[in-house]
Amino acid sequence: xxxxxxxxxxxxxxxxxxxxxxxxxxxxxxxxxxxxxxxxxxxxxxxxxxxxxxxxxxxxxxxxxxxxxxxxxxxxxxxxxxxxxxxxxxxxxxxxxxxxxxxxxxxxxxxxxxxxxxxxxxxxxxxxxxxxxxxxxxxxxxxxxxxxxxxxxxxxxxxxxxxxxxxxxxxxxxxxxxxxxxxxxxxxxxxxxxxxxxxxxxxxxxxxxxxxxxxxxxxxxxxxxxxxxxxxxxxxxxxxxxxxxxxxxxxxxxxxxxxxxxxxxxxxxxxxxxxxxxxxxxxxxxxxxxxxxxxxxxx
Numbered sequence: 001x002x003x004x005x006x007x008x009x010x011x012x013x014x015x016x017x018x019x020x021x022x023x024x025x026x027x028x029x030x031x032x033x034x035x036x037x038x039x040x041x042x043x044x045x046x047x048x049x050x051x052x053x054x055x056x057x058x059x060x061x062x063x064x065x066x067x068x069x070x071x072x073x074x075x076x077x078x079x080x081x082x083x084x085x086x087x088x089x090x091x092x093x094x095x096x097x098x099x100x101x102x103x104x105x106x107x108x109x110x111x112x113x114x115x116x117x118x119x120x121x122x123x124x125x126x127x128x129x130x131x132x133x134x135x136x137x138x139x140x141x142x143x144x145x146x147x148x149x150x151x152x153x154x155x156x157x158x159x160x161x162x163x164x165x166x167x168x169x170x171x172x173x174x175x176x177x178x179x180x181x182x183x184x185x186x187x188x189x190x191x192x193x194x195x196x197x198x199x200x201x202x203x204x205x206x207x208x209x210x211x212x213x214x215x216x217x218x219x220x221x222x223x224x225x226x227x228x229x230x231x232x233x234x235x236x237x238x239x240x241x242x243x244x245x246x247x248x249x250x251x252x253x254x255x256x257x258x259x260x261x262x263x264x265x266x267x268x269x270x271x272x273x274x275x276x277x278x279x280x281x282x283x284x285x286x287x288x289x290x291x292x293x294x295x296x297x298x299x
Contacts, residue, residue: 001280003039005280006048007048009280009282010048010051011051011052012285012286013285013289014052014053014054014055016285017054018055018285018289018293019055019271020057020058020271021055021056021057022057022058022059022273023041023048023058023059024041024059024060025041025061025062025090026038026063026099027099027102028096028099028102030096031277041062042059042075045057045058045059045079046079046082049082049086052083052086055086056088057083057088058089058157059090060090060181060215060273061161061162061181062089062091062092063092063093063094063095063096064093064113065094065100065105065106065108065113065116066094066105069120069123069124069140069142070123070142072120072124073128073145073147074147076089076124076156077128077147077150080151080152080153080156081152084152085151085152087151087157088157088158088160088179089124089128089156089157089158089159090160091117091124091160091161091162092117092161093113093114093163093169094107094113110165112139114165114168114169116140117169118176119137119139119140120139120140122176123140123142124156125156125176127146127156128147128151128155128156129155130150132144132145158211159176159177159178160177160178160180160181160213161173161176161177161179161180161181162181162182163182164182164184164192166192170192170195170196170199173196173199173207173210174199174200174210175199175205178209178210179210179211179212179213179271180196180210180211180213181271181273182213182215183214183238183248184214184248185247185248186263186266186267187267189214189267189269190267193212193268193269196210211271213269213270213273214264214269214271214273215273215274216248216249216250216272216273216274217230217233217234217275217277218249218251218274218275218285219249219252219284220250220252220257220284220288220292221251221252221284222252222253227246227251228242230245231243231245231249233277233278234249234277250272254291254292254295257288257292257296258296258299262299272296
């Protein structure tokens with residue numbers, strides 16, 4: 001999307017009552033042509049923070065490998081002030097190797113990326129609580145790092161961690177996250193939530209306090225061609241069959257969408273984030289917000 005298209009979409013969605021609005025944190029358009037146009041995510045978020053008024057905002061999710069966590073903490077504080085305290089700080093281990101190779105950013109193996117994510121969470125949460133943080137870790141060494149001014153939100157913006165790695169990533173979620181996001185069917189999300197709970201039991205943390213969210217495309221339409229296109233697009237993006245893709249889309253009529261909402265609510269998911277893999281269909285977004293969202297909030 002161009003800057004103006006993105007700006008106008010966010011302003012409209014904000015006015016329609018969407019609870020949260022999200023960007024991704026990539027330097028290339030990862031689901032289409034890597035040579036295509038793509039703005040930098042935190043610069044966009046700062047501008048969109050000023051253009052919106054009600055919805056919470058964030059990235060799904062910031063790549064931890066791209067920025068030093070102390071610098072990211074300062075960026076987050078600035079955007080929290082610009083947004084008047086509406087920032088959710090999304091964070092993930094980083095995964096898109098092409099961007100790292102192209103930009104000359106180190107791309108460590110998975111265990112090292114996860115270790116760095118864990119240390120970043122410790123640094124970020126401390127700085128955003130107003131503490132002076134020192135850490136002599138395996139990945140970061142910081143001395144008396146602090147963020148002044150502090151964030152608008154007491155205790156700092158909620159930390160959302162995205163991912164599904166059961167052994168390590170979800171243990172990091174159980175220890176550090178205020179919010180968690182993943183992608184899957186209700187049954188798959190239940191399995192992952194159970195893993196988070198098991199990690200929390202070992203760590204002594206009640207993980208019911210972590211807000212669980214799912215990312216899925218929206219196809220609020222009963223038109224068969226529109227549904228076929230949505231399923232095919234998601235299938236190509238994630239290597240799924242069209243049938244598998246359909247299970248991971250908010251799709252169909254109002255009643256069909258509400259039934260999907262109920263299925264996710266039953267396993268503990270309470271926040272639905274709609275992905276866009278192509279042109280944003282504003283008529284569907286507006287209709288969903290007016291017809292489905294009010295009923296979903298009453299469930």
